Amino acid sequence: MILEEERDHELKVTFYPPLYLQRKIWVLDVMRREGIVDVVDIGCGEGQLLSALCQPAPWLGPPPPGIIPPSTSDIEPSTPTSPTSPNFNSASDPIPNLHPHKIAGLDISERDLQFAIDAVSPPMESPVVNSYMTAPVRWEPLVATIWKGGLQVINEEFVNTECIVSSEVIEHLSPDILPFFAPMLLGVYHPYKLLITTPSYTFNARFTSPNAPPSVRQGFPDPTGRTDRIFRHHDHKFEWTVDEFKDWCTSAAEKWGYNVAMSDIGRANEDDEWGRDEQLGGASLVAEFTRKDVGEHRRTALEDEARSIVQSNAPPHERLSVQEHLAHPKARQPASFEKIATAVKQHMETIREAFLSFEMIWYDRDISILCGGWTEVLAKAVECSEDLDLKRDEAYKDQPERDAWMIELIGAPSQPRMLWPTTEDMGDHSFEFMEPDWIPVEEEYSDSSSSEGGGDEWGESTGAEEGDISWNNSEDERDGAQAFISRRRGWRMRRMGDGGKWR
Numbered sequence: 137m138i139l140e141e142e143r144d145h146e147l148k149v150t151f152y153p154p155l156y157l158q159r160k161i162w163v164l165d166v167m168r169r170e171g172i173v174d175v176v177d178i179g180c181g182e183g184q185l186l187s188a189l190c191q192p193a194p195w196l197g198p199p200p201p202g203i204i205p206p207s208t209s210d211i212e213p214s215t216p217t218s219p220t221s222p223n224f225n226s227a228s229d230p231i232p233n234l235h236p237h238k239i240a241g242l243d244i245s246e247r248d249l250q251f252a253i254d255a256v257s258p259p260m261e262s263p264v265v266n267s268y269m270t271a272p273v274r275w276e277p278l279v280a281t282i283w284k285g286g287l288q289v290i291n292e293e294f295v296n297t298e299c300i301v302s303s304e305v306i307e308h309l310s311p312d313i314l315p316f317f318a319p320m321l322l323g324v325y326h327p328y329k330l331l332i333t334t335p336s337y338t339f340n341a342r343f344t345s346p347n348a349p350p351s352v353r354q355g356f357p358d359p360t361g362r363t364d365r366i367f368r369h370h371d372h373k374f375e376w377t378v379d380e381f382k383d384w385c386t387s388a389a390e391k392w393g394y395n396v397a398m399s400d401i402g403r404a405n406e407d408d409e410w411g412r413d414e415q416l417g418g419a420s421l422v423a424e425f426t427r428k429d430v431g432e433h434r435r436t437a438l439e440d441e442a443r444s445i446v447q448s449n450a451p452p453h454e455r456l457s458v459q460e461h462l463a464h465p466k467a468r469q470p471a472s473f474e475k476i477a478t479a480v481k482q483h484m485e486t487i488r489e490a491f492l493s494f495e496m497i498w499y500d501r502d503i504s505i506l507c508g509g510w511t512e513v514l515a516k517a518v519e520c521s522e523d524l525d526l527k528r529d530e531a532y533k534d535q536p537e538r539d540a541w542m543i544e545l546i547g548a549p550s551q552p553r554m555l556w557p558t559t560e561d562m563g564d565h566s567f568e569f570m571e572p573d574w575i576p577v578e579e580e581y582s583d584s585s586s587s588e589g590g591g592d593e594w595g596e597s598t599g600a601e602e603g604d605i606s607w608n609n610s611e612d613e614r615d616g617a618q619a620f621i622s623r624r625r626g627w628r629m630r631r632m633g634d635g636g637k638w639r
């Protein structure tokens with residue numbers, strides 16, 4: 137039964153992560169899975185996706201043959217105490233790195249494109265971001281290009297690109313431009329992958345209770361007047377139902393030689409009390425088109441047909457910006473294993489650590505540069521060193537491999553580092569000292585307004601007129617404490633195979 141008060145207002149519908157992030161995550165996940173390196177974002181707007189693609193990967197992919205010489209451990213089965221190199225480029229990694237080398241964005245809004253240009257601009261060359269962070273090292277070059285122009289105009293730079301993304305764009309196309317979308321993107325450009333997202337009109341029913349009057353739905357009437365639908369944005373020319381989206385995708389894929397996989401993303405945080413969640417699906421519909429191998433002759437014929445369809449007198453695209461992100465000059469030029477191992481040893485000695493995670497060592501900028509960007513080189517340098525040992529902690533066996541590998545500095549002292557002096561060494565002067573039979577009592581409080589003896593605003597004398605008011609009331613004692621702390625600074629040890637606990 138639907139109560140009257142439930143019919144006269146929209147329902148609360150929220151998303152986590154926000155819907156725009158869920159769309160971006162879906163796109164990036166497909167790119168990671170496929171190892172995409174060449175991307176064109178059609179309708180890039182302010183460049184949010186392009187900005188993410190400009191972030192450098194923390195390490196290179198596997199090195200070519202000859203960089204890592206074979207060893208016994210590469211041939212014999214490895215054990216937790218005698219590992220081979222940690223596979224930081226494993227396909228099983230929950231979030232594999234992207235290694236794009238060419239990206240481009242196209243939009244018609246010059247205002248948005250100015251933000252996109254800023255989004256893809258290389259960062260300042262200073263390796264220091266602030267006192268706590270250093271800038272990431274770029275190991276691979278990247279070229280980012282921003283174009284201004286309409287979808288209906290052919291850009292020869294986009295032909296045969298690896299992946300085209302068009303997220304929340306198709307619903308904005310006017311009736312005279314929409315017919316060019318599939319022929320242009322799938323026919324002329326024919327990328328290996330085309331990724332599309334668009335709002336689901338089917339999901340819009342989730343914003344109201346069943347049988348709610350149309351006046352309850354807040355939104356924007358169909359600006360074309362073709363339907364009585366209420367859309368989510370004032371510039372949407374249409375919003376497809378699930379079936380309409382399926383029909384369009386299937387028809388376009390069959391026409392232009394593609395396979396297509398369709399799904400949805402963006403389920404509401406709130407449970408629908410009428411149980412419509414499965415029926416209505418997600419707020420955004422997504423489609424992943426994958427180019428079929430139809431043969432070179434057939435593909436050329438499809439491209440020629442598409443070019444005849446999309447002929448336009450509109451002005452050509454204008455290249456607004458080309459940004460080059462240069463790789464570090466030492467990328468792919470590793471130092472000797474001996475030099476790398478020496479740097480690792482000195483780093484661990486400097487920070488007084490007997491064990492450090494492999495990843496923590498890698499993020500020391502100087503060490504990763506010595507390795508030329510290859511984690512495999514660091515692992516080999518450690519394995520070849522007599523002063524270091526590469527271990528796999530069984531406590532992390534269910535975690536990604538990058539969390540399981542530790543580097544041990546062989547022969548490091550086992551004395552733990554003491555941050556503060558103990559009461560045993562400092563005697564009664566330590567602020568940690570407390571009599572066994574001491575009982576806390578409430579001290580008298582004297583209001584400053586009734587104090588006859590003056591003093592500070594809390595009603596008691598600071599004692600400043602009587603001498604020093606430092607921690608230990610004595611400069612000599614304070615200096616002694618500092619000297620003690622300096623003497624007690626030792627080494628922190630992580631016990632392997634015991635959950636990584638400190639001892």
